[in-house]
Amino acid sequence: MAKGYGRQAGGRKGMPGGGAGGGNMMNQLKAMQEQMEAVQAQVAQETVTASVGGGMLKITMTGDQVCQSVEINPEMLTDMDAEMLQDLLLSGINSALEQSKELSSSRMSSITGGIPGIG
Secondary structure, three states, X not given: OXXXXXXXXXXXXXXXXXXXXXXXXXXXXHHHHHHHHHHHHHHHHOEEEEEEOOOOEEEEXXXXXXXXXXXXXXXXXXXXXXXXXXXXXXXXXXXXXXXXXXXXXHHHHHHHOOOOOOO
């Protein structure tokens, strides 16, 4: 039989991960959580701007997906029907949301190391 076969990894029998090392991991997780909260607060203050229709419509959104402003060039309103404006708004909002999510994800990956599902 192989040496160590049947034992749980990490430490004392019946205690996965061992005794004393568990406290260190909890401290590391708590520190990571604090870093993530700080980054989330910072990202909430940052903005991204999506421009569609050749710059005729601009949507500004924060890193935590809150829409800050919608700018419509008045020239666009003279030649446009409601359906075209709706399409541009939809496109601009979705683009701003995507940029906002990418901003948040890139900031969080510096802490989480790209661990899926965290952040």
